[in-house]
Amino acid sequence: MKKSRLAKAGYDNAKSLLDIVREIGETAASLWWRFFDWLAQVEWRKLIIIWLLLLILGLTPFGLPKQTVGFILLSLGLKVLAGGKRKAEIEARDATSHADEEGLERRLVEARMAALQAQVEPHFLFNTLALIGQLIETDPPHAARIHQNLIDYLRATLPQMRAKGAGTLGRQIEMSHAYLAIMQARMRARLAVSVDVPDHMLSATFPVMMLQILIENAIKHGLEPKIDGGRIDIRANVDGQMLQVDVIDDGIGFNVHAGDGLGLANVRERLRMLYGQRAQLVIEAPLTGGTRASIRVPYAPDIFAEGVK
Amino acid sequence: MNPQSSALPRRATALIADDEEPMREQLRNRLREAWPGLEIVAEAANGIEAVALAGQHQPDIVFLDIRMPGLSGIEAARMLFNRCHLVFVTAYDQYAIEAFEQGALDYLLKPAGGERLKTTCARLQTLIGRQPSNIERQLGALLAAQGKPARPDPAKPEYLRWIQAVVGANLRMISTREVLFFRADEKYTRVQTEQSEVLIRKTLKELADELDPDEFWRIHRSTLVRVDAIEGVTRDLRGRQMVKIRNFSEQLEVSRGNTHLFQQM
Numbered sequence: 001m002k003k004s005r006l007a008k009a010g011y012d013n014a015k016s017l018l019d020i021v022r023e024i025g026e027t028a029a030s031l032w033w034r035f036f037d038w039l040a041q042v043e044w045r046k047l048i049i050i051w052l053l054l055l056i057l058g059l060t061p062f063g064l065p066k067q068t069v070g071f072i073l074l075s076l077g078l079k080v081l082a083g084g085k086r087k088a089e090i091e092a093r094d095a096t097s098h099a100d101e102e103g104l105e106r107r108l109v110e111a112r113m114a115a116l117q118a119q120v121e122p123h124f125l126f127n128t129l130a131l132i133g134q135l136i137e138t139d140p141p142h143a144a145r146i147h148q149n150l151i152d153y154l155r156a157t158l159p160q161m162r163a164k165g166a167g168t169l170g171r172q173i174e175m176s177h178a179y180l181a182i183m184q185a186r187m188r189a190r191l192a193v194s195v196d197v198p199d200h201m202l203s204a205t206f207p208v209m210m211l212q213i214l215i216e217n218a219i220k221h222g223l224e225p226k227i228d229g230g231r232i233d234i235r236a237n238v239d240g241q242m243l244q245v246d247v248i249d250d251g252i253g254f255n256v257h258a259g260d261g262l263g264l265a266n267v268r269e270r271l272r273m274l275y276g277q278r279a280q281l282v283i284e285a286p287l288t289g290g291t292r293a294s295i296r297v298p299y300a301p302d303i304f305a306e307g308v309k
Numbered sequence: 310m311n312p313q314s315s316a317l318p319r320r321a322t323a324l325i326a327d328d329e330e331p332m333r334e335q336l337r338n339r340l341r342e343a344w345p346g347l348e349i350v351a352e353a354a355n356g357i358e359a360v361a362l363a364g365q366h367q368p369d370i371v372f373l374d375i376r377m378p379g380l381s382g383i384e385a386a387r388m389l390f391n392r393c394h395l396v397f398v399t400a401y402d403q404y405a406i407e408a409f410e411q412g413a414l415d416y417l418l419k420p421a422g423g424e425r426l427k428t429t430c431a432r433l434q435t436l437i438g439r440q441p442s443n444i445e446r447q448l449g450a451l452l453a454a455q456g457k458p459a460r461p462d463p464a465k466p467e468y469l470r471w472i473q474a475v476v477g478a479n480l481r482m483i484s485t486r487e488v489l490f491f492r493a494d495e496k497y498t499r500v501q502t503e504q505s506e507v508l509i510r511k512t513l514k515e516l517a518d519e520l521d522p523d524e525f526w527r528i529h530r531s532t533l534v535r536v537d538a539i540e541g542v543t544r545d546l547r548g549r550q551m552v553k554i555r556n557f558s559e560q561l562e563v564s565r566g567n568t569h570l571f572q573q574m
Binding site for chain 1: 328329330331332334335338354355357376378379400401402403419420467468469470471472473476479480481482483484486487503504
């Protein structure tokens with residue numbers, strides 16, 4: 001009984017001793033590889049300085065001149081023979097992981113952008129279809145025009161039908177016309193619209209669906225809830241290197257307790273992704289009432305300008 | 310089916326309320342076909358007008374669009390339900406349609422017409438001359454679902470979502486989602502966003518009372534920080550907790566009394 005317990009204890013001792021030896025071995029190996037990687041990557045200039053310092057230390061009375069020289073020769077040999085290959089390996093590995101990260105980041109941004117782009121509101125769609133139904137009976141040519149406007153609007157708005165990449169200001173205004181024409185048919189005299197954008201700015205790069213979101217907001221939150229309705233003005237101007245597009249309404253103005261909804265948060269987020277700090281969404285409450293929403297982006301008038309970066 | 314209603318349609322009066330004129334025209338035309346004996350005595354372009362005209366004309370039936378300026382169809386209904394029979398009209402209001410089904414309220418989908426309109430008219434014909442049913446409870450539930458409680462709930466205050474700041478000659482609206490932090494600065498409060506820094510007259514105390522306490526934390530007597538903007542908390546050499554803000558260089562001190570906010574971090 002006692003004997004076997006002793007034997008077991010001895011066995012345990014031996015086992016833990018083995019573990020310690022193995023651990024020391026592993027640590028030594030990992031230290032060696034760390035040293036090896038360091039040696040492969042270190043600049044020659046730095047290495048030579050270290051050797052010089054070691055030599056000076058080694059030549060003092062307490063030093064070990066033989067070992068120092070041995071170390072210097074060993075590291076020199078390693079650096080010359082294996083260093084180049086190892087260095088290339090490490091660099092290639094770093095570059096790959098970096099490229100993966102960048103690719104992933106870009107895909108992530110693209111996916112978020114797609115999710116952020118505006119959706120067609122069912123309420124708008126059903127009301128417009130009801131309107132077309134009514135116009136077919138009373139005013140067929142008008143019905144055909146609104147029908148065409150709805151098609152244009154859906155083409156511009158449905159994410160799967162929308163053209164990829166950045167749009168131009170002209171194209172964005174064109175798309176807004178379809179929406180505004182539909183809303184004017186529905187609201188009749190309650191909605192007046194004016195667009196004041198100089199022709200030479202129409203070719204400027206302007207992100208898709210942002211003007212649309214500002215206009216929809218102005219109507220939905222500013223003018224539709226106002227009994228008499230009102231007017232909406234769309235203006236563009238260039239100030240230095242920046243293009244500013246304003247959407248101004250004289251609606252019921254701002255409710256400071258209402259959340260800023262998906263629309264504006266969406267515009268802000270996309271501007272940040274596209275331009276970083278160089279673009280801005282500004283919301284103001286003019287003293288005359290209503291709301292002014294402005295988007296400022298770097299002015300890029302060339303229609304052949306690729307992208308926005 | 311009531312033989313009287315199909316053979317000899319009763320005469321009745323109705324009011325149509327819809328902010329979109331083409332939609333009023335549509336309902337008027339379709340009603341004329343479905344119920345020739347129904348006289349449209351007035352049309353309203355908003356909820357307030359609907360209530361006023363209903364008081365003036367005392368119609369038997371009121372057709373109410375749900376989304377209208379002034380008063381919504383449901384708000385108007387709360388003022389009319391014991392005087393006339395109500396029919397709601399909507400193109401798409403999913404929450405309302407479900408509530409109508411549950412509360413047995415009458416409703417039509419735009420464009421109204423066909424069998425559905427005939428069924429509604431037949432039902433209304435049997436109701437003419439009777440006291441409208443009390444639907445106050447259903448309307449209260451509908452208003453709550455719409456996000457407008459019948460009575461403001463004092464336990465659930467409305468939080469400030471926009472900061473008004475005078476910038477030049479304009480009043481700028483800054484979404485609280487853009488704000489990184491607020492900092493007391495003598496008589497003013499500094500509003501810091503990623504892109505700008507403005508001063509407002511509101512004190513930090515007023516802001517702390519009006520803002521959503523889950524959105525902004527008071528980490529110091531003079532600092533309110535947006536929780537989402539916090540990147541991390543570190544300790545400086547003097548042992549103070551410092552809040553690091555995302556995409557911003559300035560670090561903000563956490564006062565001793567507020568270190569509990571970051572105990573778990």
